[in-house]
Amino acid sequence: MEVAIVEHDRDGIVWFTIHRPEKRNAINFEVMDKLKETIAMVEKNDNVKMLVITGTGDEAFCSGGDLSKFQHLHTEDAKQMLEKMGKILYSLLTLSKPTVALINGTAVGGGCELASACDFRYAKRGCKIGFIQGKLGITTGWGGATILLEKLPYTQALDILLRAERMSVEKMYEYGWVHAVLQGDNLREECRGLLSPYLSQSVSVLRAYKAIATEKWKSDEFRTRFFAEIARCAKLWGSEEHKRAIESFFKKS
């Protein structure tokens, strides 16, 4: 079964849907490869104006890294996995087309990092959003904290990271992480309605504004900070606290 569905629509939107509902749309290596391929295609294709990332079903947008696949990784292998997804999220962050995370359900862990790398976040009312990595004895490992501290005011970003708990969409809207709270009857059409003012611009204009907007993240200084976060997470990955947290998750489910 396809782990992700990629659709091009008549308006120039590419819809990327993580299709692993049985695992709350957790990201494994296959999803990473599909996302990397899609981002590269969107970057190059002048018939594409925007990229929207969402998840299958109404339970979860994305539950982060696939713990059943990643739980046994040792520090060096963990670092490679984290860097692989970190590079993909960096390419998403600096993509020359506007991007949207259409949050159709719970977003936790790396799912929040994926959404943070997008320009806009539209979330279905009632969803829970949680940078819960701290509760697992690690930090964000895909660059999500660095991105959050770039996009939100310092206090709000640090509060979200230090709490490491699932927060309401409404609270995340108040913090400025969520840009629109959707009713949820027809998420795609609601999303399309919000994007229509952007879609009337030419691809050249969209590319030009995204180039201006993302220039600050193309510096060596930013990239050094971004990848240092990943190295820190890899160090914590092998901790007893992280191992116990993963064990207790699988005992529960």
Ligand SMILES: CC[C@H](C(=O)O)C(=O)SCCNC(=O)CCNC(=O)[C@H](O)C(C)(C)COP(=O)(O)OP(=O)(O)OC[C@H]1O[C@@H](n2cnc3c(N)ncnc32)[C@H](O)[C@@H]1OP(=O)(O)O
């Ligand atoms: C890799 C690093 C990365 C980073 O930060 O850089 C991370 O993402 S670390 C954080 C990893 N993610 C998590 O710890 C979240 C784990 N999942 C949950 O907390 C819950 O599943 C939740 C809140 C997403 C949904 O809860 P709900 O009660 O609706 O569902 P279940 O917990 O019963 O899960 C259903 C089913 O899905 C499997 N599942 C869910 N999340 C993951 C996951 N991340 N990896 C692998 N599998 C996952 C869960 O085991 C259940 O499977 P089943 O076979 O039915 O028991």
